[in-house]
Amino acid sequence: MEKNLVACYCRVSTEEQAKFGFSIDAQKTALTKYCKENHLKFDMYVDEGISASSMRRPALQKMLNKAYLYKTIIFTKLDRFSRNVKDANDMVSILARNNCSIKAIDEDDIDTTTADGMFIFNLKMSLAQREIGKTSERINFVFEDKRTKGEVTSGKKKYGYDIINKKYTINQNEADSVVKFFEFFKSINGNCNKAYNYYIDHFPFKSYSSMTRMLRNKSYIGLHKLKYQDKYLENYVPRIMTDELFNSVQDLLIKKQPRESRINAFYMFSGLIYCDECKNRFVARYGLYKKDGIITDSEYHYYLCPHPYKPNPKFTCNNKKTIREENIEEYLLNNIRTEFDKYKVSVSVKSERKVDTNEIAILERKLKRLKDLYLDDLITKEDYKKDYENLNNKLSALKEQESAETKIDLSTTEKLLNSSWNIVYKSLSPDNQRRFWLSAIDKVYINNGSVTSIVFK
Numbered sequence: 001m002e003k004n005l006v007a008c009y010c011r012v013s014t015e016e017q018a019k020f021g022f023s024i025d026a027q028k029t030a031l032t033k034y035c036k037e038n039h040l041k042f043d044m045y046v047d048e049g050i051s052a053s054s055m056r057r058p059a060l061q062k063m064l065n066k067a068y069l070y071k072t073i074i075f076t077k078l079d080r081f082s083r084n085v086k087d088a089n090d091m092v093s094i095l096a097r098n099n100c101s102i103k104a105i106d107e108d109d110i111d112t113t114t115a116d117g118m119f120i121f122n123l124k125m126s127l128a129q130r131e132i133g134k135t136s137e138r139i140n141f142v143f144e145d146k147r148t149k150g151e152v153t154s155g156k157k158k159y160g161y162d163i164i165n166k167k168y169t170i171n172q173n174e175a176d177s178v179v180k181f182f183e184f185f186k187s188i189n190g191n192c193n194k195a196y197n198y199y200i201d202h203f204p205f206k207s208y209s210s211m212t213r214m215l216r217n218k219s220y221i222g223l224h225k226l227k228y229q230d231k232y233l234e235n236y237v238p239r240i241m242t243d244e245l246f247n248s249v250q251d252l253l254i255k256k257q258p259r260e261s262r263i264n265a266f267y268m269f270s271g272l273i274y275c276d277e278c279k280n281r282f283v284a285r286y287g288l289y290k291k292d293g294i295i296t297d298s299e300y301h302y303y304l305c306p307h308p309y310k311p312n313p314k315f316t317c318n319n320k321k322t323i324r325e326e327n328i329e330e331y332l333l334n335n336i337r338t339e340f341d342k343y344k345v346s347v348s349v350k351s352e353r354k355v356d357t358n359e360i361a362i363l364e365r366k367l368k369r370l371k372d373l374y375l376d377d378l379i380t381k382e383d384y385k386k387d388y389e390n391l392n393n394k395l396s397a398l399k400e401q402e403s404a405e406t407k408i409d410l411s412t413t414e415k416l417l418n419s420s421w422n423i424v425y426k427s428l429s430p431d432n433q434r435r436f437w438l439s440a441i442d443k444v445y446i447n448n449g450s451v452t453s454i455v456f457k
């Protein structure tokens with residue numbers, strides 16, 4: 001019998017309610033809208049005010065017991081359904097036995113009926129689980145709801161604006177400087193060296209990349225880009241220049257740096273590759289293959305340290321060799337397991353000596369007493385300085401060690417690498433292949449055209 005009923009599921013945990021005062025309504029509205037648009041008959045199940053890590057969710061249980069009725073279980077995001085890999089897998093197998101799939105309307109690659117979708121499901125579950133226990137939970141869903149109301153969510157200042165009553169408002173002085181800079185850039189026909197000299201003289205920021213970010217910032221024509229997405233919000237940030245001025249600068253940028261500003265370039269490892277010499281992040285570029293001396297349409301990607309080529313002579317780096325994307329990928333596919341074991345050993349050596357929190361407290365008390373002695377004129381300034389430096393060095397070394405220890409938990413990555421990821425890897429879309437690398441790897445260091453070390457998540 002063909003089933004044509006679906007179940008919608010929403011959840012808000014006690015932690016989310018307490019921290020964000022977030023109600024269940026935003027989820028309900030989104031799900032109802034989705035079902036109406038797709039002409040689906042639905043039942044709504046709601047769990048409210050239960051701890052995020054708890055399995056005791058009465059509405060969910062009720063829904064699972066009636067799984068035979070439903071074609072699909074629909075929720076907004078995977079973390080609403082479950083944040084625990086094992087529970088989620090148990091639930092999915094119950095659902096599969098009842099011929100029922102799951103769908104996350106805000107994550108369109110979640111579809112448990114295919115091998116690819118199942119892999120992504122597992123991957124995302126491992127990521128969601130990693131989030132539990134972090135002190136600040138990222139709940140983009142709430143943020144998006146706030147953003148559509150025009151409220152500033154991150155509190156981060158944008159140059160050209162102030163944040164007043166949670167809204168971006170034009171800062172006239174800064175906005176004028178930005179407009180003048182755009183006009184200057186146009187008047188020098190996009191000469192990047194001249195532009196950079198102007199930029200460091202007129203703005204508080206000094207890096208070349210911050211200049212190009214400013215020149216490409218669509219906020220200045222009233223469009224706010226959503227993080228990690230190719231979506232823009234209107235009416236969130238006020239415009240400070242005309243489309244005409246902005247677009248003429250974009251045209252010049254493309255003409256001057258055709259390789260940098262291609263809009264649709266997809267780089268598998270962008271953000272992950274670092275210079276082993278100067279520790280800065282590599283930039284990604286593309287080139288076109290030649291055949292019989294003629295340039296073809298097919299492109300190759302490579303990465304390089306930006307510093308040898310910076311117009312500012314203060315930044316220089318000897319690591320000039322580039323590395324091809326396919327070489328990085330091949331290296332990772334062949335060596336990720338050994339690299340991971342190497343990394344595990346290196347971090348376990350580092351954290352062998354456990355930090356004694358008592359020792360930190362003692363040092364802090366000593367520092368305070370030392371200051372009292374000095375303030376009461378019982379020791380000389382020189383003695384104070386010498387002892388202070390000594391104690392303070394010990395203290396900061398301990399604190400550094402402490403923070404390094406709390407960071408290291410490789411169990412999720414270990415699980416991921418122990419999964420059969422390499423079987424499905426080749427059949428994944430490039431987007432999902434990238435997601436896989438991002439979920440396991442934090443940094444890949446390169447020197448002289450080859451991988452030197454890898455830092456895992």
Ligand SMILES: [Zn+2]
Binds near residue numbers: 276279318
């Ligand atoms: Zn470098």
